[in-house]
Amino acid sequence: xxxxxxxxxxxxxxxxxxxxxxxxxxxxxxxxxxxxxxxxxxxxxxxxxxxxxxxxxxxxxxxxxxxxxxxxxxxxxxxxxxxxxxxxxxxxxxxxxxxxxxxxxxxxxxxxxxxxxxxxxxxxxxxxxxxxxxxxxxxxxxxxxxxxxxxxxxxxxxxxxxxxxxxxxxxxxxxxxxxxxxxxxxxxxxxxxxxxxxxxxxxxxxxxxxxxxxxxxxxxxxxxxxxxxxxxxxxxxxxxxxxxxxxxxxxxxxxxxxxxxxxxxxxxxxxxxxxxxxxxxxxxxxxxxxxxxxxxxxxxx
Amino acid sequence: xxxxxxxxxxxxxxxxxxxxxxxxxxxxxxxxxxxxxxxxxxxxxxxxxxxxxxxxxxxxxxxxxxxxxxxxxxxxxxxxxxxxxxxxxxxxxxxxxxxxxxxxxxxxxxxxxxxxxxxxxxxxxxxxxxxxxxxxxxxxxxxxxxxxxxxxxxxxxxxxxxxxxxxxxxxxxxxxxxxxxxxxxxxxxxxxxxxxxxxxxxxxxxxxxxxxxxxxxxxxxxxxxxxxxxxxxxxxxxxxxxxxxxxxxxxxxxxxxxxxxxxxxxxxxxxxxxxxxxxxxxxxxxxxxxxxxxxxxxxxx
Numbered sequence: 267x268x269x270x271x272x273x274x275x276x277x278x279x280x281x282x283x284x285x286x287x288x289x290x291x292x293x294x295x296x297x298x299x300x301x302x303x304x305x306x307x308x309x310x311x312x313x314x315x316x317x318x319x320x321x322x323x324x325x326x327x328x329x330x331x332x333x334x335x336x337x338x339x340x341x342x343x344x345x346x347x348x349x350x351x352x353x354x355x356x357x358x359x360x361x362x363x364x365x366x367x368x369x370x371x372x373x374x375x376x377x378x379x380x381x382x383x384x385x386x387x388x389x390x391x392x393x394x395x396x397x398x399x400x401x402x403x404x405x406x407x408x409x410x411x412x413x414x415x416x417x418x419x420x421x422x423x424x425x426x427x428x429x430x431x432x433x434x435x436x437x438x439x440x441x442x443x444x445x446x447x448x449x450x451x452x453x454x455x456x457x458x459x460x461x462x463x464x465x466x467x468x469x470x471x472x473x474x475x476x477x478x479x480x481x482x483x484x485x486x487x488x489x490x491x492x493x494x495x496x497x498x499x500x501x502x503x504x505x506x507x508x509x510x511x512x513x514x515x516x517x518x519x520x521x522x523x524x525x526x527x528x529x530x531x532x533x534x535x536x537x538x539x540x541x542x543x544x545x546x547x548x549x550x551x552x553x554x555x556x557x558x559x560x561x562x563x564x565x566x567x
Numbered sequence: 568x569x570x571x572x573x574x575x576x577x578x579x580x581x582x583x584x585x586x587x588x589x590x591x592x593x594x595x596x597x598x599x600x601x602x603x604x605x606x607x608x609x610x611x612x613x614x615x616x617x618x619x620x621x622x623x624x625x626x627x628x629x630x631x632x633x634x635x636x637x638x639x640x641x642x643x644x645x646x647x648x649x650x651x652x653x654x655x656x657x658x659x660x661x662x663x664x665x666x667x668x669x670x671x672x673x674x675x676x677x678x679x680x681x682x683x684x685x686x687x688x689x690x691x692x693x694x695x696x697x698x699x700x701x702x703x704x705x706x707x708x709x710x711x712x713x714x715x716x717x718x719x720x721x722x723x724x725x726x727x728x729x730x731x732x733x734x735x736x737x738x739x740x741x742x743x744x745x746x747x748x749x750x751x752x753x754x755x756x757x758x759x760x761x762x763x764x765x766x767x768x769x770x771x772x773x774x775x776x777x778x779x780x781x782x783x784x785x786x787x788x789x790x791x792x793x794x795x796x797x798x799x800x801x802x803x804x805x806x807x808x809x810x811x812x813x814x815x816x817x818x819x820x821x822x823x824x825x826x827x828x829x830x831x832x833x834x835x836x837x838x839x840x841x842x843x844x845x846x847x848x849x850x851x852x853x854x855x856x857x858x859x860x861x862x863x864x865x866x867x868x
Contacts, residue, residue: 304606307606312610315607315610316607316610319603319606319607320603322606323599323602323603326599326602327595327599330594330595330598330599331591331595334591355650357646357647357648357649357650357652358646358650359580359584359646359650361584361587361588363584363587363588363591364588364591367588367591367592367595368595370592371592371595371596371599
């Protein structure tokens with residue numbers, strides 16, 4: 267069974283500007299999250315800086331690819347005769363390969379930053395990464411042949427093959443990682459669980475977006491013509507913004523909280539205010555010293 | 568005997584997008600590895616920073632050249648009438664010179680970063696560089712006339728001449744350097760040996776890619792037409808990614824391990840947790856001081 271054109275022959279002016287604005291939103295979100303994280307990395311303790319830097323690198327790599335996708339999209343769908351006219355596909359291929367090259371680099375790194383922020387014992391960390399990184403690369407590589415094919419059968423087959431490492435990643439994150447999460451400070455356990463859930467929820471958007479062109483092939487009206495393709499682009503783009511920029515900020519937040527718990531000099535911004543809130547002292551006059559009780563013995567570096 | 572055109576008259580749409588995506592992958596890998604290394608250089612002890620900075624510079628130089636190659640490739644092989652049409656060589660030369668200029672700068676620097684991370688006695692270091700740097704420059708310079716010639720004989724001759732300094736570099740790395748490697752800390756000896764092996768394995772890809780157009784000339788079907796050229800581009804590009812980006816990250820890793828062994832303040836990220844994991848103390852309360860036993864006597868800089 268042959269699916270509709272992988273890339274539609276034409277898209278409406280509204281569809282064009284929807285994708286165009288989402289791509290620009292992705293550039294802005296990812297580029298400036300990257301800059302924020304680079305500039306803020308010294309606000310976490312040294313042992314968490316690698317997690318923050320890797321988060322910044324992930325957002326930078328994605329921002330680079332969104333610049334490329336944005337320009338490529340404009341070349342592939344040039345403006346018509348009038349503003350309202352459809353944008354007809356030009357002789358320039360719309361290169362879905364950018365997304366897969368991006369994911370090949372960023373998805374393993376997202377797992378690296380997640381594991382890094384947990385600051386697990388070295389052997390445990392190495393064991394987890396040894397399982398997660400190759401599985402995530404396999405997931406991306408197996409998805410690509412299905413993405414570019416026009417036939418339903420191979421698309422479903424490659425999609426299925428790509429799902430196997432995805433399930434394995436979920437298994438590692440939910441079964442093996444759980445033993446490590448309970449050893450994290452109680453203040454961040456909830457955030458880490460939410461982060462893991464977000465990772466699954468967001469990564470679940472990609473296979474759904476991948477399926478849209480198949481729904482098209484199955485003859486569901488809404489997914490006919492160019493709707494399936496536009497939805498796929500919107501799905502991939504929004505998922506990238508949340509799974510990289512928002513996710514990176516959550517990693518930074520966890521690193522900040524853990525840094526503050528371990529070394530008072532990284533925790534002053536909040537502890538002053540928390541102390542002030544309970545003691546009734548002016549919010550900006552508190553001394554960090556009063557929170558010494560929260561510092562575990564011997565954690566001063 | 569005359570080889571086929573050094574640059575093919577035309578390449579298929581699939582060949583075009585393969586090279587295009589590999590060039591973009593090279594830009595992303597090299598540029599963001601460079602940024603990662605620049606940002607992370609303070610995480611190694613001062614004596615290893617030059618190795619990390621040189622690694623970052625190597626990746627930066629290569630990223631610059633891949634931007635040039637990417638744009639040049641697009642200009643040399645513009646899109647045809649339709650997306651599926653072959654990309655016909657335009658009036659813009661595809662400049663293989665970018666790669667040789669890149670290698671002329673980066674290959675000697677790759678040897679500099681490799682020697683620098685070993686932190687050898689100054690006289691030994693100077694002696695090794697005095698042998699390796701001119702040999703690597705000679706290897707690149709002798710390869711270039713063979714790269715651009717259309718004749719089999721000169722291509723083989725220059726390739727042979729270029730192999731002489733390559734063999735000499737291997738000799739220095741494997742015979743002379745071995746005496747120094749055994750004096751490295753046992754924790755990094757294995758990584759350094761792997762690094763040296765990777766250097767040989769990866770550098771070996773270049774002469775193989777160089778040979779593809781000769782196989783073409785020898786009448787092997789698969790290497791006919793544009794396949795040989797596309798394979799050569801893919802081989803050079805992937806080899807550059809591994810020999811510069813992945814290699815630079817390995818140098819950083821060695822510098823991190825050695826920094827941690829010599830100065831506890833650079834090793835705290837993991838040692839605290841390792842101590843906690845084995846002693847049963849809360850994972851975030853350990854004092855780095857307990858790991859003093861790991862610091863070799865007299866290694867404080």
